[in-house]
Amino acid sequence: MCGIIGYTGHRNVQEVILKALETLEYRGYDSAGMALAYADGALEVAKRAGKVAKLRAMCEKQSAGSGKKAAVSGIGHTRWATHGGVTDENAHPHTCGRVTLVHNGIIENYQELTAKYGLGEKLVSQTDTEVVAALLDHFYEKDAKTAIREVARLLKGTFALGILFADQPEKLYAIRNVSPIIAGVGKDGREAFLASDVTALSEYVAEYFVVPEDTLTILEAGKITLLDNENQRVEPDFLQVDWKLGGNGKNGYEFFMEKEIAEQPEVIRETISCRCKDGMPDLSIDNIPDWLLSKYERITIIGCGTAMHAGLVAKQFMQPLLQLPVTVEVASEFIYEEPVVDDKTFVIAISQSGETIDTLEALRYARRRGAGNLSIVNVKGSTIARESEYVLYTNAGPEIAVASTKAYTTQLTALYMIICRMAYVRGVYTAKQAKEFVSALLQVPACVEKVIADKESLRRISHEIMDASDVFMIGRGLDYTALLEGSLKLKEISYIHSEAYASGELKHGTIALITQKTPVITLVTQTKVVSKELSNAIEVKARGAKVYVLTSEKVELEEPGQWENVYRLPALRDEFMVFPAAAALQLIAFYVSRDKGLDVDKPRNLAKVVTVE
Ligand code: M6R
Numbered sequence: 205m206c207g208i209i210g211y212t213g214h215r216n217v218q219e220v221i222l223k224a225l226e227t228l229e230y231r232g233y234d235s236a237g238m239a240l241a242y243a244d245g246a247l248e249v250a251k252r253a254g255k256v257a258k259l260r261a262m263c264e265k266q267s268a269g270s271g272k273k274a275a276v277s278g279i280g281h282t283r284w285a286t287h288g289g290v291t292d293e294n295a296h297p298h299t300c301g302r303v304t305l306v307h308n309g310i311i312e313n314y315q316e317l318t319a320k321y322g323l324g325e326k327l328v329s330q331t332d333t334e335v336v337a338a339l340l341d342h343f344y345e346k347d348a349k350t351a352i353r354e355v356a357r358l359l360k361g362t363f364a365l366g367i368l369f370a371d372q373p374e375k376l377y378a379i380r381n382v383s384p385i386i387a388g389v390g391k392d393g394r395e396a397f398l399a400s401d402v403t404a405l406s407e408y409v410a411e412y413f414v415v416p417e418d419t420l421t422i423l424e425a426g427k428i429t430l431l432d433n434e435n436q437r438v439e440p441d442f443l444q445v446d447w448k449l450g451g452n453g454k455n456g457y458e459f460f461m462e463k464e465i466a467e468q469p470e471v472i473r474e475t476i477s478c479r480c481k482d483g484m485p486d487l488s489i490d491n492i493p494d495w496l497l498s499k500y501e502r503i504t505i506i507g508c509g510t511a512m513h514a515g516l517v518a519k520q521f522m523q524p525l526l527q528l529p530v531t532v533e534v535a536s537e538f539i540y541e542e543p544v545v546d547d548k549t550f551v552i553a554i555s556q557s558g559e560t561i562d563t564l565e566a567l568r569y570a571r572r573r574g575a576g577n578l579s580i581v582n583v584k585g586s587t588i589a590r591e592s593e594y595v596l597y598t599n600a601g602p603e604i605a606v607a608s609t610k611a612y613t614t615q616l617t618a619l620y621m622i623i624c625r626m627a628y629v630r631g632v633y634t635a636k637q638a639k640e641f642v643s644a645l646l647q648v649p650a651c652v653e654k655v656i657a658d659k660e661s662l663r664r665i666s667h668e669i670m671d672a673s674d675v676f677m678i679g680r681g682l683d684y685t686a687l688l689e690g691s692l693k694l695k696e697i698s699y700i701h702s703e704a705y706a707s708g709e710l711k712h713g714t715i716a717l718i719t720q721k722t723p724v725i726t727l728v729t730q731t732k733v734v735s736k737e738l739s740n741a742i743e744v745k746a747r748g749a750k751v752y753v754l755t756s757e758k759v760e761l762e763e764p765g766q767w768e769n770v771y772r773l774p775a776l777r778d779e780f781m782v783f784p785a786a787a788a789l790q791l792i793a794f795y796v797s798r799d800k801g802l803d804v805d806k807p808r809n810l811a812k813v814v815t816v817e
Contacts, residue, residue, distance in 0.1 A: 205284035205811045206296075206308035207231035208385060209404055210366040210376045212277035213395020213425045218263055221280035224404040225256045227453070230460075230604050230805065230812040231308075231400060232284025235295035238263070239304045240275035241373035247304060248275075251295035255806070256282060276374050279366045279398075281306035284811040287314070288330030298334040300326055301341035302370045307333040308400060309362035309383035310816055317358060336365065348372065349420055352379055353433065356418065362561070362815060364415075366398050378421040383815055384559055384587060387421055387428050387440075388412035396423040401583065401813075403453075403602050406445050413440035414585045443585050447602045459804040461605035461697070465790050466656055468610045469649035472783070474599040475617040476645055483639040485625040490596045492578060497626040500550035500576050502529040506538055506566045507554035508814065510608040513689040514554055514615040520682040521779045522623050526632060536562035536817065539569045547574035552622070555579070556603055556611035557813045558586020565817070567591060580618045582611050596622065605805045606812050607697050609790050612689060613652070613783060620645055620779075644776065648783045651774040655787040659795075661771060662788055665752055666795035668769075669723040675700055676717075676724045677789075678707035678744070680737050683727040686782040690725070690789030697797040697807045707740035720748035725789075728755040729773065729781035738762070754788060756781055 207228025211220045221238045229236070236259040237251025250263050281296035287310070288294035296306045311317075314332035318324055323338040336355060343351040348369050356363075356379050364383035368376060378385055378398050387398050388409035397412075398421070399405050405412055415421050415430070419438050422429045430438040457463040478489055487497075503522065505515030515532040523530040533543065535553075545551065551570040555563045558581040567588060571577055579592035582600050589595045598614035624641045627633040633641065655662075669675050675694060677687040684706045691704035705714055707726065718724065726741040728734055738753075738761070745751050745766075753767050758775040761767060773784040797804045 205232050205286070205813055205815050207282040207400045207404070208306050208308050208364060208366050208398065209280040209400075210278070210378065210398030210423065211395065212374060212376050212423050213390060215395065217275040217278040218267065221278050222256065222260050222263065224399060225259070225280045225282050227404045228400055229256050229282050230606060232282050232811040233806050234285040234290040235283045235292070236281065237295040237297055238278055238280035239297040239299070239368055240278040241368050241370070242273060243276050243373055245370050245373060247299070247368070247370050247373075249297055249299060249304065251297065252292045253290050253295060277368065277376055279304070279306045279368055279376065286310055286816055287332040293329045294331050296333060298329060298331065298337045300334065300337040302344060303337045303340040303367065304370070305333070305337050305340070305365055305367040307336060308364040308815065309381070311336060311359055311363060312361035313359070336363070340367065344369065348377055349431065349435070352377055352420060356381070364400065374424060376423040378415055378423070379418070380415055381417055382561070382587065385415045386412045386585070387415055387423065389426060389428060394426045396425060396428050398423060402445060402447055403604070406447055409445060411442045411444050413442050414590070416440070453604065459605065459798065461607055461609060461794055461804050464603055464605055464610045465787065465794065467601070468613050468787060469653045469656070471600045471610050471614050472617050472652065473646070473649040475614045476621065476642070478599065479621050480642055483642060484635060485621045485628065485638060485642055487596065487621070487625055490594065492594050492596065494625070494629040496550075496576060496578060496594060497622070498629045501548040502531075503550045503552065504543065504545060504570065504575070505530065505532045505552045505554065506535045506563055506570070508535050508560050508562050510612045510689055510692065511554035511556060511560075511563070511615060513685065513692065514612055514619060515552070516685040516688060517616060517682060517782050518619040518623065520685055521620075525623065525627055526630060533566070535560070535566040538566040545570045545573045545575050547576075549575040551575045551577045553577065553579040553588060553592065554615050555588050556582045556600070556608055556615070558583045558588040559813050559815050560588070561815050561817050564588050564591065578622070580615050582614070604812070606807055606810050607693055607793070607804075613786055616782060617645070617648070645780060647776060648780055651776055651784050652787045654774045655784045656791070659791050662791040663795040665769070665771065666792045666799065668750075669700070669792070670698070670796045670800060672700060672723050674717065674722060675702040676722065676744070676749075677702065677704040677727070678710060678724060678740060679727040680707055680733040681730050682779065682782060683730050683733070683737065683785070686785045687725070687727050687789070689786060690793070693790055693793035694796065696810065697793055697802065697804055698800060699802070699808070700796065707737055710740060711743065715744065715747065718744050718747040718749045722749045723752065724749040725752045725754060727785055728753055728759055729785060730778050734759055754785060
């Protein structure tokens with residue numbers, strides 16, 4: 205949550221910061237702001253509630269025809285509000301005396317520190333962040349390094365800080381605990397950057413590094429110095445930039461979500477093909493040894509939101525196939541449930557961003573108890589990736605829309621590849637069966653392509669449900685778990701209340717909510733439960749619901765005349781039907797949101813990366 209950018213160098217600093225904030229806006233969009241430092245020690249802050257476009261308009265108006273000298277460095281921030289409402293005052297950067305800073309994270313003891321150091325009178329906002337600026341100003345005598353270390357030691361909570369001192373305008377300082385920051389020197393060797401993630405820097409740097417925790421980072425044009433607590437230099441671990449956004453990154457689409465839905469066939473294919481050798485699933489590219497897949501007695505999958513839904517789908521296939529107990533846990537609940545996790549447990553953590561704090565804490569808890577671990581992550585070098593025993597990186601590329609699409613389907617793909625390899629190394633599958641499985645999985649991309657090509661039919665469904673106040677989604681088994689994700693997509697970006705329900709459970713209470721014309725989408729793709737799913741759909745139809753049947757080409761509907769709205773998904777093996785279903789449900793949600801005129805990529809109250817508990 206929150207995006208940070210810092211820059212020192214020869215370019216137009218304001219423009220570098222605004223562009224980076226536009227890229228990072230998916231991390232939070234309650235307010236945006238920047239500070240520009242000038243060689244003579246002058247400092248200008250511009251900030252306001254609302255999206256970056258408002259900040260840009262404000263800055264461009266202020267600088268038009270002003271003929272001002274050029275700034276030498278600057279910091280910028282896009283906020284997802286935690287402490288203090290969405291106001292201009294609470295927007296970052298925050299300045300106190302000689303210190304101006306931006307912050308991502310939460311300072312838990314900010315009230316205690318305010319009282320202890322008598323900072324109250326200096327504060328003008330309601331944020332936890334401003335207290336850090338005031339503390340730094342309090343401790344800053346001559347040496348910025350000592351002041352930053354002193355303050356970092358006092359802070360409880362999570363923080364990534366980008367700091368400017370008015371009397372050192374050409375330098376930027378950074379320090380972090382848990383919350384991410386990366387840094388890199390520009391390709392021309394004459395500038396240096398700081399950012400929350402690589403999407404903001406891909407245009408400028410060829411390589412970057414994740415700033416190590418508790419390491420003081422000093423940026424000067426063309427040079428970055430890392431110092432540990434003893435003032436010894438630390439050598440960073442460089443990562444290559446392999447994500448490019450280019451242009452505005454939307455590749456001709458109006459919204460990132462639409463682009464990311466369309467990219468699914470390609471990224472699913474990549475996620476499979478780089479883990480496939482002579483037709484067999486092969487995880488050696490990820491350095492995942494077979495012993496890891498054969499050793500443990502039970503499996504626990506942890507994640508949040510969409511990532512957790514991917515785990516629920518995997519469980520439907522994994523548990524019966526491997527005959528191992530599989531539990532899927534909401535990461536934010538996990539550690540409070542006193543789960544049975546020990547050295548016989550294999551924990552699979554799933555996270556697109558690799559920064560979700562709930563998933564990270566659950567992973568740490570499990571590893572402390574001796575569990576084996578493999579994490580499925582999209583962002584290289586992210587905290588979860590670094591703290592995992594083994595990592596499998598999905599090949600989704602940057603996912604910018606807040607609503608997850610291609611991250612979900614590549615997480616599923618990765619899970620299926622892991623399950624197949626597990627089945628093979630545990631002797632459940634022969635080599636022939638493993639190859640058949642992979643070859644069937646390789647049909648998924650073409651099948652998803654077909655669904656995307658038929659988007660106009662899905663748009664028609666979206667138009668029929670877009671004015672509804674409630675939409676129910678019902679199914680059983682794997683269909684039910686796929687609908688949990690479909691329902692999340694719809695509520696997240698269209699603001700329509702939606703519930704996914706195990707259809708057999710409806711008559712135990714929830715069916716009371718079905719009235720005339722309530723839209724109910726039923727997903728019917730699993731051979732073993734088709735007739736049960738259809739009879740549950742008949743039950744809601746009898747109560748007046750308008751039923752949409754999403755089914756596969758191979759399912760035969762008894763008395764097809766009774767179903768007015770049938771949408772056929774291309775057929776695959778049952779366990780893979782989640783892929784075309786996901787694409788169809790994503791598109792329905794997308795069209796509802798877009799055609800309602802909503803901001804599809806930045807739904808209200810949300811942020812892409814959730815680094816608060
Ligand atoms: O980055 P992560 O995969 O850990 O994020 C987990 C959830 O916050 C995320 O999947 C969220 O549910 C999506 N915005 C849903 O579309």
